[in-house]
Amino acid sequence: MTRYIFRRLLLMIPVAFLVTIGIFVLVRLSPADPVLAFAGEERDPATLAAMREEFGLNQPMPVQYVAWITHLAHGDLGRSFQTKQRVLEAITERLPATAELGLAALLISVTIALVVGIASAIKRNSFVDLAASSVTLAGISFPSFFLGIVLILLFAYVIPGHIFPPGGYVPATENLGDNLRRLVLPAVTLAAGSLAVNLRQVRSSLLDVFGHDYMRTARAKGLRERTVISRHALKNALIPVVTLIGIQIGAIIEGAFITETIFFWPGIGRLAVTAIPSGDYPVVQGVVLVSAFSFMITTLLVDLLYAWLDPRISYETATA
Amino acid sequence: MSGAAIPVVLRVPREDRFGAFVYFARRNPRMIIGGALVVMWLFLAAFAPIVAPYDPIKVNVSDALIAPNWTHLLGTDDLGRDVLSRVIWGSRVSLSVGVISVSIGFFVGVSVGLAAGYLGGVFDLLAMRVIDALLAFPALVLAIAITSALGPQIQNAMIAIGIVAIPAYARLTRGQVLAVRAREFIVAARTIGCSPLRIVLRHIFPNVTNALVVQATLATAFAILAEAALSFLGLGPQPPYPSWGQDINYSQRYLANLKWWMSVGPGVAIFTAVFAFNFLGDALRDALDPRLRRSA
Numbered sequence: 001m002t003r004y005i006f007r008r009l010l011l012m013i014p015v016a017f018l019v020t021i022g023i024f025v026l027v028r029l030s031p032a033d034p035v036l037a038f039a040g041e042e043r044d045p046a047t048l049a050a051m052r053e054e055f056g057l058n059q060p061m062p063v064q065y066v067a068w069i070t071h072l073a074h075g076d077l078g079r080s081f082q083t084k085q086r087v088l089e090a091i092t093e094r095l096p097a098t099a100e101l102g103l104a105a106l107l108i109s110v111t112i113a114l115v116v117g118i119a120s121a122i123k124r125n126s127f128v129d130l131a132a133s134s135v136t137l138a139g140i141s142f143p144s145f146f147l148g149i150v151l152i153l154l155f156a157y158v159i160p161g162h163i164f165p166p167g168g169y170v171p172a173t174e175n176l177g178d179n180l181r182r183l184v185l186p187a188v189t190l191a192a193g194s195l196a197v198n199l200r201q202v203r204s205s206l207l208d209v210f211g212h213d214y215m216r217t218a219r220a221k222g223l224r225e226r227t228v229i230s231r232h233a234l235k236n237a238l239i240p241v242v243t244l245i246g247i248q249i250g251a252i253i254e255g256a257f258i259t260e261t262i263f264f265w266p267g268i269g270r271l272a273v274t275a276i277p278s279g280d281y282p283v284v285q286g287v288v289l290v291s292a293f294s295f296m297i298t299t300l301l302v303d304l305l306y307a308w309l310d311p312r313i314s315y316e317t318a319t320a
Numbered sequence: 321m322s323g324a325a326i327p328v329v330l331r332v333p334r335e336d337r338f339g340a341f342v343y344f345a346r347r348n349p350r351m352i353i354g355g356a357l358v359v360m361w362l363f364l365a366a367f368a369p370i371v372a373p374y375d376p377i378k379v380n381v382s383d384a385l386i387a388p389n390w391t392h393l394l395g396t397d398d399l400g401r402d403v404l405s406r407v408i409w410g411s412r413v414s415l416s417v418g419v420i421s422v423s424i425g426f427f428v429g430v431s432v433g434l435a436a437g438y439l440g441g442v443f444d445l446l447a448m449r450v451i452d453a454l455l456a457f458p459a460l461v462l463a464i465a466i467t468s469a470l471g472p473q474i475q476n477a478m479i480a481i482g483i484v485a486i487p488a489y490a491r492l493t494r495g496q497v498l499a500v501r502a503r504e505f506i507v508a509a510r511t512i513g514c515s516p517l518r519i520v521l522r523h524i525f526p527n528v529t530n531a532l533v534v535q536a537t538l539a540t541a542f543a544i545l546a547e548a549a550l551s552f553l554g555l556g557p558q559p560p561y562p563s564w565g566q567d568i569n570y571s572q573r574y575l576a577n578l579k580w581w582m583s584v585g586p587g588v589a590i591f592t593a594v595f596a597f598n599f600l601g602d603a604l605r606d607a608l609d610p611r612l613r614r615s616a
Contacts, residue, residue, distance in 0.1 A: 018453035
């Protein structure tokens, strides 16, 4: 296991290196001049040249990359062209809001997927199963931003009493009740996409497990059906679900870009989206970098969790 | 002694085409429903100038914010533009982005996958690390990053979604090539002196197309959804040209006034188009891979 972790970490290095090159090249591909964006109204050629030199933009590309990666290693992601705030600071300020939204969405998605997925697998071909399958297919095809708008329309404007506000954020430390009320609609919107995938996975994993010999043995021993499901079926069926939840972290990160925009949720997704039209590339670059690294680390953690959950897996021979 | 032979008919051949179609439809309802919806959207996109009842960008303020009625089936927006006409014209953007970006992903991904799988060695190692790096980004985040760097234009959205689609094709093709590479007919082709290019294109590629067709259908669904998301964020076609995602974003400002029809038209359009390709892709996967017919 230790060797496996070590090998996975080693393999992450070239991938992380390529990711940084990718992001660096992407930003340099941009037709907009970052110095002009940073200078604002300033158009004096001497000042612009001085700024170009200060940022190292007059250096050859490989030199610029080395300087950028050195700063990155020191946690310096540069400064926002718009607000002049440090990008890392801007991201860490907004990260709690994104984490809160992501965790709430994950909780909703996993809970509903488990409850409905188990019910539809046990009662296969029943009404519950049919309804769950239809919802799954619809959920995969339903654009999250449209769902968000439908939810706002219904719960903030149409249904009397305006149950939930249409958007905005209040920190939990200021007013927990208001924070939770504002969290419901964006969390449900963000959960919807991954819910469909998780539900399908729970159902098909359970159906797969139901066909195994040890299930027949458990029933033949005279165990109650509830015990057979919870002790024997679920334990084995949940292994692929864990992997899938890990993959859903990526979906939640990308979903946050859209959901935070619709609900004016001040997370890192909205930070990037508002930075795009103004050409604030350090911010976009920083958020994309943080997203990619979070996704890579989560994938690694899920793989390790997989090994912990399923002792049958031997990582001594596994290839990454 | 009788000379007449009695013909033995074991099964009546299904000769009439309608009967054969009904038989196929009953066995593959998902393929029929998905296929019909895909054909419907392709038809609307191709014949938008004829099918759309109004000019989608012509401003007519006197008709602003009219609820759905017999003259404007999906109502009008704040500038008096017919929502149905914008939905029909918007299908051109979504489907063209879907087709072109999937073609980019297909061409590049399949080429990389074929080369990596067949050549192996250092090329395989390097190519797969680049693919791993692309997979390290959440797909939509990468598409947003590329489009925001290249500039908010439809062509850039196509390139971005195409790049995002590359890893799936590359990995799928490589896996299939590795499975086929050691088979007897490849060894035979090599023995009779076929060039590597001929082996890859004439002998290996036809054996991996089934899985690629399924992937292309599902990738089109993703591409339509991704284009809508990019347009929603202002990274797709620019106003006044109609685009489903952009129109939904625009409609947001009228939600408080309960002008729901401005978002419902494009929203349902995205849903049905994505649903159609997902449905068709699932059905094709079941039909082309017999192992999956038995799975739940």
